[in-house]
Amino acid sequence: MPLVDTAAPFVVRDLALAEAGRHQLRLAENEMPGLMALREEFGPTQPLKGARIAGSLHMTVQTAVLIETLVALGAQVRWASCNIFSTQDEAAAAVAVGPTGTVDAPAGVPVFAWKGETLEEYWACTERIFDWSGEAAAAGADFTGPNMILDDGGDATLLVHKGREFELAGTVPAAEDGDPEEWRVILGVLSRSLDASPDRWQRTAADIQGVTEETTTGVHRLYELARAGELLFPAINVNDSVTKSKFDNKYGIRHSLPDGINRATDVLMGGKVAFVAGYGDVGKGAAEALRGQGARVIVSEVDPINALQAAMDGYQVAKIESVIDQIDILISGTGNKDVVTVDHLLGLKHLAVVGNVGHFDNEIDMAGLEAVPGAEKIEIKPQVHEWRLPTGRSILVLSEGRLMNLGNATGHPSFVMSNSFTNQVLAQIELYAFRDRYATDVHVLPKHLDEKVARLHLDALGVELTTLTPEQAAYIGVEVDGPYKPDHYRY
Amino acid sequence: MPLVDTAAPFVVRDLALAEAGRHQLRLAENEMPGLMALREEFGPTQPLKGARIAGSLHMTVQTAVLIETLVALGAQVRWASCNIFSTQDEAAAAVAVGPTGTVDAPAGVPVFAWKGETLEEYWACTERIFDWSGEAAAAGADFTGPNMILDDGGDATLLVHKGREFELAGTVPAAEDGDPEEWRVILGVLSRSLDASPDRWQRTAADIQGVTEETTTGVHRLYELARAGELLFPAINVNDSVTKSKFDNKYGIRHSLPDGINRATDVLMGGKVAFVAGYGDVGKGAAEALRGQGARVIVSEVDPINALQAAMDGYQVAKIESVIDQIDILISGTGNKDVVTVDHLLGLKHLAVVGNVGHFDNEIDMAGLEAVPGAEKIEIKPQVHEWRLPTGRSILVLSEGRLMNLGNATGHPSFVMSNSFTNQVLAQIELYAFRDRYATDVHVLPKHLDEKVARLHLDALGVELTTLTPEQAAYIGVEVDGPYKPDHYRY
Ligand SMILES: NC(=O)c1ccc[n+]([C@@H]2O[C@H](COP(=O)([O-])OP(=O)(O)OC[C@H]3O[C@@H](n4cnc5c(N)ncnc54)[C@H](O)[C@@H]3O)[C@@H](O)[C@H]2O)c1
Ligand SMILES: NC(=O)c1ccc[n+]([C@@H]2O[C@H](COP(=O)([O-])OP(=O)(O)OC[C@H]3O[C@@H](n4cnc5c(N)ncnc54)[C@H](O)[C@@H]3O)[C@@H](O)[C@H]2O)c1
Numbered sequence: 001m002p003l004v005d006t007a008a009p010f011v012v013r014d015l016a017l018a019e020a021g022r023h024q025l026r027l028a029e030n031e032m033p034g035l036m037a038l039r040e041e042f043g044p045t046q047p048l049k050g051a052r053i054a055g056s057l058h059m060t061v062q063t064a065v066l067i068e069t070l071v072a073l074g075a076q077v078r079w080a081s082c083n084i085f086s087t088q089d090e091a092a093a094a095v096a097v098g099p100t101g102t103v104d105a106p107a108g109v110p111v112f113a114w115k116g117e118t119l120e121e122y123w124a125c126t127e128r129i130f131d132w133s134g135e136a137a138a139a140g141a142d143f144t145g146p147n148m149i150l151d152d153g154g155d156a157t158l159l160v161h162k163g164r165e166f167e168l169a170g171t172v173p174a175a176e177d178g179d180p181e182e183w184r185v186i187l188g189v190l191s192r193s194l195d196a197s198p199d200r201w202q203r204t205a206a207d208i209q210g211v212t213e214e215t216t217t218g219v220h221r222l223y224e225l226a227r228a229g230e231l232l233f234p235a236i237n238v239n240d241s242v243t244k245s246k247f248d249n250k251y252g253i254r255h256s257l258p259d260g261i262n263r264a265t266d267v268l269m270g271g272k273v274a275f276v277a278g279y280g281d282v283g284k285g286a287a288e289a290l291r292g293q294g295a296r297v298i299v300s301e302v303d304p305i306n307a308l309q310a311a312m313d314g315y316q317v318a319k320i321e322s323v324i325d326q327i328d329i330l331i332s333g334t335g336n337k338d339v340v341t342v343d344h345l346l347g348l349k350h351l352a353v354v355g356n357v358g359h360f361d362n363e364i365d366m367a368g369l370e371a372v373p374g375a376e377k378i379e380i381k382p383q384v385h386e387w388r389l390p391t392g393r394s395i396l397v398l399s400e401g402r403l404m405n406l407g408n409a410t411g412h413p414s415f416v417m418s419n420s421f422t423n424q425v426l427a428q429i430e431l432y433a434f435r436d437r438y439a440t441d442v443h444v445l446p447k448h449l450d451e452k453v454a455r456l457h458l459d460a461l462g463v464e465l466t467t468l469t470p471e472q473a474a475y476i477g478v479e480v481d482g483p484y485k486p487d488h489y490r491y
Numbered sequence: 492m493p494l495v496d497t498a499a500p501f502v503v504r505d506l507a508l509a510e511a512g513r514h515q516l517r518l519a520e521n522e523m524p525g526l527m528a529l530r531e532e533f534g535p536t537q538p539l540k541g542a543r544i545a546g547s548l549h550m551t552v553q554t555a556v557l558i559e560t561l562v563a564l565g566a567q568v569r570w571a572s573c574n575i576f577s578t579q580d581e582a583a584a585a586v587a588v589g590p591t592g593t594v595d596a597p598a599g600v601p602v603f604a605w606k607g608e609t610l611e612e613y614w615a616c617t618e619r620i621f622d623w624s625g626e627a628a629a630a631g632a633d634f635t636g637p638n639m640i641l642d643d644g645g646d647a648t649l650l651v652h653k654g655r656e657f658e659l660a661g662t663v664p665a666a667e668d669g670d671p672e673e674w675r676v677i678l679g680v681l682s683r684s685l686d687a688s689p690d691r692w693q694r695t696a697a698d699i700q701g702v703t704e705e706t707t708t709g710v711h712r713l714y715e716l717a718r719a720g721e722l723l724f725p726a727i728n729v730n731d732s733v734t735k736s737k738f739d740n741k742y743g744i745r746h747s748l749p750d751g752i753n754r755a756t757d758v759l760m761g762g763k764v765a766f767v768a769g770y771g772d773v774g775k776g777a778a779e780a781l782r783g784q785g786a787r788v789i790v791s792e793v794d795p796i797n798a799l800q801a802a803m804d805g806y807q808v809a810k811i812e813s814v815i816d817q818i819d820i821l822i823s824g825t826g827n828k829d830v831v832t833v834d835h836l837l838g839l840k841h842l843a844v845v846g847n848v849g850h851f852d853n854e855i856d857m858a859g860l861e862a863v864p865g866a867e868k869i870e871i872k873p874q875v876h877e878w879r880l881p882t883g884r885s886i887l888v889l890s891e892g893r894l895m896n897l898g899n900a901t902g903h904p905s906f907v908m909s910n911s912f913t914n915q916v917l918a919q920i921e922l923y924a925f926r927d928r929y930a931t932d933v934h935v936l937p938k939h940l941d942e943k944v945a946r947l948h949l950d951a952l953g954v955e956l957t958t959l960t961p962e963q964a965a966y967i968g969v970e971v972d973g974p975y976k977p978d979h980y981r982y
Contacts, residue, residue: 240979242796243796246800301956302957302958303975308734317949337963450796454798458799463808472827475828482795490736
């Protein structure tokens with residue numbers, strides 16, 4: 001696609017995909033009871049009326065349900081994806097057309113996202129979610145940008161902070177040798193912006209009441225900003241809600257890891273030796289799924305506490321090199337780099353399946369594999385490659401070492417995302433409607449809201465909750481309606 | 492037994508049990524690798540040399556290994572149980588005789604504990620662990636009491652705080668109508684103490700450098716004291732080490748619950764419907780054990796987060812009254828009261844098994860059951876009673892509604908307790924040897940020590956830990972040797 005047309009009201013791959021997208025949205029809505037319950041509860045009172053939300057989060061079917069929930073609660077929304085590959089084009093089209101619009105007369109949300117953006121396109125899209133001139137003109141108002149950010153990974157937040165910083169400095173620094181390509185692109189965007197307006201990001205930042213952040217990386221950046229005293233507005237760390245981190249990572253992977261292996265390889269997992277590197281939440285879900293399929297699972301860990309948990313859960317715990325020649329399925333889920341080295345890859349059994357559910361593609365040393373003299377890469381089908389190795393053996397690498405549960409399957413299922421996104425919506429309401437409660441710092445959602453998120457997902461599963469009697473509540477020192485646990489409770 | 496003879500160097504049921512106790516200690520030592528590793532690591536440097544530890548914790552075989560570890564690290568110790576029923580008399584005898592003593596020439600630790608103490612005896616025993624006059628005389632020193640407390644439930648800590656408070660007030664208050672029996676006993680002890688010395692507890696309190704507390708209840712009391720500004724010395728909350736709470740409660744119950752059902756009833760669990768009230772750590776362990784035996788497990792919860800976890804783990808979640816007529820095995824593990832009511836008991840299937848692993852006997856309404864007109868109690872064997880109900884059906888109640896994993900089986904196994912107690916010893920070393928690091932407040936053990944506890948238990952399970960490369964450690968922002976996780980990490 002060309003660079004984003006700054007006049008276009010939205011930019012998606014193909015509006016004709018909207019109908020297919022709408023079907024998927026309808027099915028997803030049934031699996032996202034938390035979001036649908038919020039529409040019912042808050043639709044009438046419109047707590048997000050007046051909110052202008054700039055959203056930067058994977059433009060998937062599930063995110064489409066999130067977006068339309070925000071709109072149902074009164075918000076105006078502009079949206080970009082937070083990853084160049086993660087957009088589902090039919091979901092983007094459906095959101096642009098909107099539930100009441102048509103392909104000829106789209107009446108949805110301004111969305112700027114398609115699968116396979118270049119870095120330039122990506123940051124141009126991100127910039128567009130901050131350009132509310134059309135909305136301002138339509139409202140006869142004089143705002144420049146959003147008054148809320150909904151972020152995943154912190155790119156939208158970064159743009160505001162850096163934009164304002166460079167405006168105050170009066171200049172955008174030149175990229176230096178060794179700066180990552182992406183940083184050059186960002187500097188380019190901000191430099192053009194500074195040429196066009198000396199105070200656009202200052203005005204934007206001043207209007208923003210808060211950001212709600214979805215994921216670890218973004219949260220990490222926010223804490224750094226707060227520590228440095230540079231955070232410009234209050235933030236809610238959605239990632240560390242129990243109903244996010246203890247559900248998304250564990251139960252999401254448990255679902256999508258075996259799905260990815262099946263779709264990619266059609267290889268039986270039962271009876272095989274599966275190796276899972278890392279026994280955090282992702283590793284726990286991966287190991288459970290593989291054991292559930294009858295595989296014998298071996299785990300590796302560097303943290304003795306997680307290692308002991310794995311042992312107590314009945315898994316062999318070993319270094320990868322100690323068992324490499326037994327492994328049929330090798331899964332890495334640590335968030336670390338070089339967990340699977342070229343030596344490991346060379347030591348695997350013939351046609352062992354290798355997949356990453358942890359983080360970047362450096363979790364498995366793909367660069368090293370490509371550099372192995374004589375190694376030959378054969379595409380079996382997209383995202384599934386046989387690597388013929390000089391050892392005479394082959395291995396099957398999924399999604400080129402990138403997240404295979406996304407590349408070979410469809411990633412987190414709607415029900416899991418409903419938990420995460422219900423946290424997002426509640427966090428948006430908190431920061432927008434109760435802004436006085438939150439100082440300019442990084443907060444987690446109060447526990448009663450975390451519990452509310454869980455509550456909204458019980459009926460769909462046929463769960464019947466017990467209610468405390470007042471005497472029981474007093475006896476254990478809580479209110480009948482919660483919160484039920486101290487903050488340090490680990491679940 | 493008579494009230495504790497204040498001249499006796501120790502009081503146990505029967506020294507002749509020492510040999511049987513020593514056999515059990517030897518076997519337990521093999522299952523307590525953490526404690527044995529500490530003996531090896533710290534034996535030569537004697538970090539507890541000079542420590543005079545007053546210990547109040549169930550006088551079991553596992554505790555005996557703890558006591559002898561403290562001694563091996565240089566401490567002097569006096570010990571009482573923290574529960575009138577929990578002493579294993581052979582363990583107490585073995586500790587009194589000591590590894591090098593004989594029944595005729597005991598050379599162990601002054602222990603004041605036997606199974607089945609009265610409340611008067613219990614508090615007299617607790618008072619005796621604060622009487623270090625013999626040790627002072629032997630050392631030609633002028634101390635009165637201990638300089639450290641190792642507590643489980645907070646009774647020892649309470650005695651010092653209340654003793655000092657009443658001395659400062661110049662009088663011990665009279666018990667009031669409605670005060671629990673136990674409080675009367677405590678007031679009696681402190682009143683006699685005040686008659687004998689106007690400042691004994693003040694001198695004792697002044698000498699104490701810290702307390703390490705084992706369990707929830709005691710920790711709760713400590714936080715209350717700290718909040719009220721009344722805490723007299725630093726405290727370490729051992730309970731909330733990950734290697735305590737996430738291991739002890741969950742894996743301990745997973746072991747001892749089915750064990751108790753088997754020893755008590757010899758009833759097959761497979762295929763039966765088992766109901767578990769509560770899905771905290773105890774409930775998670777209970778449900779896993781029952782599912783592992785092939786039972787169909789139904790869970791109840793009041794906390795929607797835990798309820799959703801149970802559902803995601805594949806359990807039906809229901810109110811007890813909705814499924815009462817399906818239940819073959821009813822287990823309560825909430826820590827709450829009246830979880831199982833008389834109506835529930837009357838609605839159960841014929842000869843359903845009823846057991847409590849949660850807390851006090853009021854978790855199941857035993858008082859109500861006893862008051863049912865026409866109900867008849869038949870002892871099948873000790874701790875196993877058939878209750879013939881007016882409905883024409885019977886139920887089997889384990890341990891009279893008290894903790895059945897202790898009453899019908901042997902409670903937490905040594906390996907689990909090794910984790911908890913290794914935390915205890917490290918906490919004692921911290922407060923005794925590094926007292927300057929700890930203000931008068933309630934602390935948890937630093938994470939690197941929590942990780943150390945886990946580390947010391949890996950070899951025994953054949954776990955092979957992976958080591959981070961310096962590059963990997965830098966990449967995820969930790970040191971190669973840990974700590975590996977932020978404090979809020981939930982495991
Ligand atoms: N694929 C997905 O859809 C998906 C979903 C959620 C999270 N993630 C990513 O997965 C990664 C793990 O997430 P998590 O929640 O489990 O984190 P976590 O911190 O709970 O677990 C990671 C574990 O890996 C261990 N580890 C680190 N380096 C290791 C090494 N070299 N060898 C063995 N073990 C090692 C750590 O000790 C830790 O216990 C993160 O990067 C996260 O962003 C992916
Ligand atoms: N038997 C043993 O050997 C043993 C060992 C460890 C702990 N415990 C005791 O077990 C109890 C539970 O410990 P835990 O670590 O699991 O605590 P926890 O707080 O993790 O779990 C208790 C759960 O029970 C739920 N609950 C409370 N009232 C309820 C009700 N009326 N109906 C259904 N669910 C209800 C709570 O929401 C909570 O999730 C505590 O009293 C603890 O002292 C016993």
